[in-house]
Amino acid sequence: QLQLQQSGPGLVKPSETLSLTCTVSDNSISSSSYFWGWIRQPPGKGLEWIGSIYYSGSSYYNPSLKSRVTMSVDTSKNQFSLKLTSVTAADTAVYYCARWERWVQDLDYWGQGTLVTVSS
């Protein structure tokens, strides 16, 4: 059973950079069949796609966040990462990593979620 394990700080100061990493339990991160994505959920609200990255490094970002988002992938460590700059209180949310099946385009495996609070 594939597992996605998230890591990163749960508290970030306003104007600073949020950084999260997701470690994939097998080497499917190098497979051509999957993208790897980040999704967030503000408290009490719905899901928002942040962006996705391919093993080659090609990435796609939500236009509403594009100017502040950078994603990267490290296939040697079976990891992919998210950086969100200039955070404000509006970025407080549970952040999830997930596997995005390339052809069906569903999110079939999810990480456990990380609550990131933006506060001084």
Added chain:
Amino acid sequence: QSVLTQPPSVSGAPGQRVTISCTGSSSDIGGGSDVHWYQQLPGTAPKLLIYANTYRPSGVPDRFSGSKSGTSASLAISGLQAEDEADYYCQSYDSSMSGLVFGGGTKLTVL
């Protein structure tokens, strides 16, 4: 403001059947993109419930079914059980932004 439109809440008594709608546009569902459904129990990550409009992953009971027509899709849950009380989200692919879009979520209450 979510791209896909879902009713905020639905409810039903145990044993009954409920449906949850998901309406999109020509750049996502209407453009031919498949619809997927997720179940989110309180305090947990979403779980894939229906993929590619009608298919159930292994382990999902056949009480859950999905359909798609035009710019809309629906999730049906028959034989409601208390454990079905959760939030349900639809998701599709938006070709205009090359990314994923979600519905705002529907809270199912089992009376």
